[in-house]
Amino acid sequence: MKDAVLLLNARDLTVGFGAEPVLDKVSFTIEAGERIALLGRNGAGKSTLLKVLCGELQPEDGQLILRDGAHVARLGQTMPDGQGERIHDVVAAGLGEAGTLLQQYGHATEAVAESPSDANLQEMQRVQQALESSEGWQLHQRVETTLSRLNLDGAALYESLSGGMRRRVLLAQALVQQPELLLLDEPTNHLDIAGITQLEDIILDYPGALLLITHDRAFLRRVASRILLLDRGRLTSYPGDYERFLRTRAQELEAEDRQHAEFDRKLAQEERWIRQGIKARRTRNEGRVRALEAMRRERAQRRTVQGKADFALQDGGRSGKLVLEASNISKAFGGRAVVQGFSTTILRGDKIGLIGPNGSGKSTLLNMLLGRLQPDEGTVRLGTQLDVAYFDQLRETLNDSHSVAENVSGGAETVTINGEQRHIYSYLQDFLFTPAQARGPISALSGGERNRLVLARLFTRPANLLVLDEPTNDLDLETLELLEALLVDFPGTVLLVSHDREFLDNVVTSSLVFKGDGRIIETVGGYRDYESQHGVTAGKSKPADDRAMHNLVADKPDSPSKPEAQPRRRAKLNYREQRELQHLPGKIETLEQEQATLAEQLADPAFFRNAADVVAETTARLSEIEAELEQALERWTELEDRA
Incomplete structure (x- = not known):
């Protein structure tokens, strides 16, 4: 066993922005190859610590020792606009001066292609020579490999991308530097589930050390091998995984x-x-x-543990039993089908998750269901006595020119919560905002605190239909768990868009899954249930080009003299297995039909007027079907792989 290589040693780091230091004599070490998660409350100083480690912020006291020659790169929370820049240029910018040469080379070749004048040819020759003298062609290949690995089109404009794609570009910018220590600040924000699971695979294969901030528990459980907790200015190390x-x-x-x-x-x-x-x-x-x-x-x-958030949802009264009904609705933009022939019925108390890639049409479907957008075909019928509260994923409801309190109360000193008058400062303390923060500008808030503020504003409104579009971004773990509990106990109806797999699993009773080309399927349960019901293995399989990624980040080119290891041949199906494979799809379909029938029966309150043994027998049978389905799907996947 090799001895651990010390990469970074922090001693008594101190940073203070107020009466109490954010970092209070913080000491810790990072060894090469470690995957460390940095946890703590919103505003505890996690992003501040990352800025100190990469040199963006100087501590007031203490010492930071980095191994000679080691390089640190950081993926921050904020995303630059990058107006007019191509994706290739944004990624190459991570290489400093060499990246600037690569950008110039790209522009020079474009200029020659448009006009092969002597001046353009001379400029291209000049840049080529500069690249050759600085090993620029090797760096050019590194950029191209990184773009390919993350499925990025280098010629596309950065400013045209969604938030999730911009995060991917900035991750590529950090990876192309091949840092010995990579700092990731909320790397899963704005990524869809496919992007998150791809990021998990990249991190698990990354040969350098990683220190990351995340509140995505499924992501945290899969990638972290050690936990650092920043609490009340002090840092504590916990070896082992998140459960430990x-x-x-x-x-x-x-x-x-x-x-x-x-x-x-x-x-x-x-x-x-x-x-x-x-x-x-x-x-x-x-x-x-x-x-x-x-x-x-x-x-x-004594610095006591910060109190837990203690907020509640306002009761908007009971809506009608039918919340909304969509009949064969379709919507297309620019000839591309976003929603195609979709029908559903949503009843009071349903908690429905919308699952799909970025840009697949989740927000479009929400707007059609709420009557904000008319479908090209089909109809939507809304129920009666609906009070809708909408959580905006872009947090456009906040006014940056107003204080924290003004954003919630509109300038009034009190708010009415469930029929009772509350002073605005008292109400905001339930959301962990001190009176000083309540009086201050929202520009001083962290991303998680801004999200908490949107929730504070949202929950001043009585509602029986909650529409939450990615509410979990930046929220700390304790606030996430409280929000989960509130939604589970909420007597009204919830429509939830989220890429947080564990949050979906803990809250929703059924899911609408976007499959592409406007197709939407409805499944019982959350994301894990969808995985098991439909044989999805997102995040559990390795992409075919993982070896190329390892070479990219480790800077170890493939050796043509070393033969590839040949995969072991799997035995072909025998006659009995071939017959089994033929019958499995029919068996799975029959089980799914029975599962849907029983789930529909159990969803009807009138069914529970039957004898207790009938209800118990139905419930037990539904559990048996779920186990049989999982076993059948696993067997079908195994045989299909060998066929």
């Missing part, structure tokens, strides 16, 4: 609560003693007085 961290952290908080309770009990006892009458004061021990003063100072310096 959760167990250890819960035990620590329980122990801390007990220690604080015992300390406070003793302090109160000493305070009572010091306030006793004349006789006691004459005989009091001066050493005991000094000890009490020390205890007072210690208590004053």
Whole structure:
């Protein structure tokens, strides 16, 4: 076993933006090849720490030691506009001066293609010579390989891309540098599920060290091998995966609560003693007085755990049983079908997830279902007594010129929540905003705090139909879990667009999955259920060009003299297996039909008026079908691979 190679050593880093430091004598190390997740509350200082590590921000105190020759690259949360720049140029910019030469070469070749004048030819020759003298052609190949690996068209304009595609371009810009330490700040934001699982594969194959900030629990569970927790200015390291961290952290908080309770009990006892009458004061021990003063100072310096968010949804009253009904609706833009012949019925209390790639039409479908956009064909019928609250994924509802409080109350000192008047500062404290933050501009908020502010604004409105378009971006884990619990208990109806697989699994009762070309299928349960029902293995298989990615980031070109390892031949299907493969699709279809019938029965409240044994038998049969379906799908996939 090789000895660990120390890549970075941070000693007593201190950064303070207020009365209490954001980073308070933070010390830790990073070894080569580690995959570390940095966790903590929104606003705890995680992004600040990443800026310190890559040199964008200088600490007020402390020392940062990086191994000689090691390079650090960071993918931040913010995305530049990149007006007029091609994707190739944005990625090449990660290479510094060499990247500038590559950009110039691209523009020079375009100029020669348009006009092969002497001036254009001379400029192209000049750039070629400069590239040859600086190993630029090798870097050019690195850029092209990175673009190919991330399925990016280098000639396309960066400004024309969606948020998810821009994140992918900026990831390519970081990867092309081949850093020994790669810092990723919320890398899954704006990525669809396919993009997230591809990123997981890239990270698992990355030979350098990674330090990443994420609140995507499925992503976190798959990639992290160590956890760093930033809490109240202090950093604690937890070896092992996320599940181990959760167990250890819960035990620590329980122990801390007990220690604080015992300390406070003793302090109160000493305070009572010091306030006793004349006789006691004459005989009091001066050493005991000094000890009490020390205890007072210690208590004053204690940084307690930040309170948990404690918000609630306003009850908008009961809607009609039918929330909406879509009949054979279609919508196309520029001749491309976004929704094609889709029908559904949504009833009160349904919690439905919309799952699909970026740009597949999820927001278009939402707008048609809500009557904001007319379908080209088909009809949508809305139910009665609907109060709709819409969470905007682009957070356009926030006014940057207003304070935090003004964005929620419109300038009023109070808000009405479930019929009761609440002072705006008190209400915002439920969302973890201090009075000072409430008075301040929203420009000072982190991404997660802005998202929390949108929720605070949204929940001032009574609603029985919640429409949430990617509400989980930037939210910290505790707020995510609280929002999950609220949505599960919400008596109204929820339409949820999200790429957070675990959030979907924990909240929704059924899913609308966008399959491309306007096709939408409806499945029971969340994303994991969709995977098992339809044989999806997103994120669990390796792309064919993973070896090329490893060579890209490790800078180890393929050796033509070394033969490829030949895959082991799988045995062909025998006659019995061929017959089994022929019958499996019919069996799966029959099971799915029975599953849908039983699920429909159990979704009807009237069904539970039947005898208890009938209900129990139906429920048990539905569980059996789910197990049989999973087994049949796995067997069908296995035989199909060998056929």
